[in-house]
Every structure is written in C-alpha cells, then in structure tokens.
Amino acid sequence: MDTTLTPWWQTRTPVRLAAAIVPFALCAVLYGMREQVPAASAVLVLALCIVAAAATGDRVAGLLAALSSAVWFDFFLTEPYLRLTIEDGDDIQAAVLLVVIGASVTELAIWGRRQQESASRRSGWLDGVLSAAVTVSDGASGPDDAVHVVAAGITDVLGADSCRFVAGPVRDRRMAVLDHDGxxxxxxxxxxxxxxxxxxxxxxxxxxxxxxxxxxxxxxTAATRAVRPTREQCRVAVLLADQVAPLVDA
Structure with a gap:
C-alpha cells in the first residue's frame, strides 16, 4: 500500500485558507505603511497575491483571494479607514479590478492546466503505442505476451474494465465495432x-x-461505469490493436 502523503500545499483546504487570509495580512501590514505606500502600489501587491492563488489551478482559491483582497483593500486602505465604505471613485475601480483580475487569471490558470493535462495524456498514449510496437517488433516476447501488452494498453487508453483478444472476425454483427476513424x-x-x-x-x-x-x-468490456473516451482515444486504441496483426496472422 502506498503510504506517501500528499504535500500540504497540494491539498485544497490549506490553499483556500491561505487565499482568504494572506490578503488580510498584507492589507493589515500595508495599513501601517499607508503614508509611504500609495494605494496603486498596494493594488499591485494584492494582484500578485491573487495571481499566486490562481496559479494553483483551484477556481475557489483564486476567487477567494480576489474577494478577500477587495474587501480588505476597502477596509484598510481606502478612506474612511477601518470601515467597509469607499467614497473615492478611483478606489472603487481598484476594488472592482481586483475581483476582475482574480476571476480572469483563475480561468486562465485552469485552462492552462487542462491543456497541460491533455498534452500529458497524449504523450502517455503515444508512449503506449511505441511500447507495443517495440514489443511486437523485437521478437523477444511471444505472441501471447505481445497481445497481453496491447490489450492492457487498449484498456488503459479507453478507461475500460478489461480487454481480450479473440481470433477471427466478429461473429455477432450486433456487436458494436470501433473503426479506424475512431x-x-x-x-x-x-x-x-x-x-x-x-x-x-x-x-x-x-x-x-x-x-x-x-x-x-x-x-x-466497460460494464462497471460510464466510460466516455474521446475520438482521439478511440483512434489510439485501434492503432494499438493493429500492432498485433503480424503476430496473430503469422
């Protein structure tokens, strides 16, 4: 059993707590320096805090950082001080911008993470195809071993429960068939x-x-849960299946 603990900074609760608390702490510090640090500079500091929270890819953390920054900016750094009231139009714009920045940066961070995960999955599928091709071509493993490797690869790519090889064409024409176009x-x-x-x-x-x-x-077989592979995944599965043709038709 894997007993490796997830680092605290990779769990959501601490990140969200930090996203809510850090803007409060920053604004409290900046309140004591308000004569030396103009409001525009304070906004930039808070924006960095928001970006850091959004970079975790957690939408809730990014929005918490944005809302917390706007609230505590109003409370500590706008007149009248230590009240949730803004009288200056520029300060109102700054508070609104903090929320907008937080929402925008969070969505961009989430989109970037999804793109990274998609690229990682594609790389994994390609590695699987190459591994199966090497297993078939090097001749070190027997046909049964190569077929087993390919079946495992198809199961993994499609997210299915299991996969087995059957010699000969499909006998039951009612069976669903996945073609080369996915x-x-x-x-x-x-x-x-x-x-x-x-x-x-x-x-x-x-x-x-x-x-x-x-x-x-x-x-x-995909009987235990709903499996919705993309067309790209289906095409990779078909490409994997083709790797065993030279072995089973020898």
Whole structure:
C-alpha cells in the first residue's frame, strides 16, 4: 500500500485558507505603511497575491483571494479607514479590478492546466503505442505476451474494465465495432461515444486487420461505469490493436 502523503500545499483546504487570509495580512501590514505606500502600489501587491492563488489551478482559491483582497483593500486602505465604505471613485475601480483580475487569471490558470493535462495524456498514449510496437517488433516476447501488452494498453487508453483478444472476425454483427476513424458503429448506426459512452451491456469490438483481411479482434468490456473516451482515444486504441496483426496472422 502506498503510504506517501500528499504535500500540504497540494491539498485544497490549506490553499483556500491561505487565499482568504494572506490578503488580510498584507492589507493589515500595508495599513501601517499607508503614508509611504500609495494605494496603486498596494493594488499591485494584492494582484500578485491573487495571481499566486490562481496559479494553483483551484477556481475557489483564486476567487477567494480576489474577494478577500477587495474587501480588505476597502477596509484598510481606502478612506474612511477601518470601515467597509469607499467614497473615492478611483478606489472603487481598484476594488472592482481586483475581483476582475482574480476571476480572469483563475480561468486562465485552469485552462492552462487542462491543456497541460491533455498534452500529458497524449504523450502517455503515444508512449503506449511505441511500447507495443517495440514489443511486437523485437521478437523477444511471444505472441501471447505481445497481445497481453496491447490489450492492457487498449484498456488503459479507453478507461475500460478489461480487454481480450479473440481470433477471427466478429461473429455477432450486433456487436458494436470501433473503426479506424475512431467511430463506434452499432446495429448499422454511428454512436456518439463522447455523449453516450461505450456500451455497458455488451462488448465493443476492435478489429485487427492485416491488409484487407480481419485476422482477429479485441473485445473491450466497460460494464462497471460510464466510460466516455474521446475520438482521439478511440483512434489510439485501434492503432494499438493493429500492432498485433503480424503476430496473430503469422
């Protein structure tokens, strides 16, 4: 069992607490220096605090930092001091900008993290395809081992429960079939896997072709939960399946 603890800075609760408390502490310090530090400089300091919270990729933390900054900026750094009242128009604009900055930077940070995760997944899929290709081409492993590696890769890419290889073409024409374009066809109709997910009550077949001949197929099971792979994931799964064609048709 893995007993590695998640670092405190990677959990949400401490980050959100810090996002709410740090602006208060900064504004309290800046209140004591208000004669030396103009309001514009204080806004920049708070903006940095907001950016730091937003950079965690936690939308709640970013918004908490923005709202906390706006409230405590009003309380400590605008006249009348130590009251939640703003009389100067410029100070009102600064408080509003703090909230807008926080919301905008948070959304940008979340978008960036999603792009990074997507790129990481693509890299993982590519590594899986390359690993399967090497396993097949080097001849060090037997056909059964290579097929097992590919089946595991398909299971992982699609997020399915299991996958097994069956020699020969698909016998049951009612079975859903995943083609080389990543399109799932069931009973003669295309199925939107992104929306409806893989069938949970029957296998999904991925045909293994050598030239124009179907030499076998993988039967994928996704019965325990809704699995909605993207079309890109489906195409990677088909590409993985093709790696075993030279072995099973030897």
């Amino acid at each position: 399109v799932l066809t069931q009973n003669g109709h295309h199925r939107d896997v992104d929306r409806t997910g893989l069938p949970v009550d029957e296998y999904v077949a991925i045909e293994v072709r050598r030239s124009t001949r179907v030499v076998g197929h993988f039967e994928v």
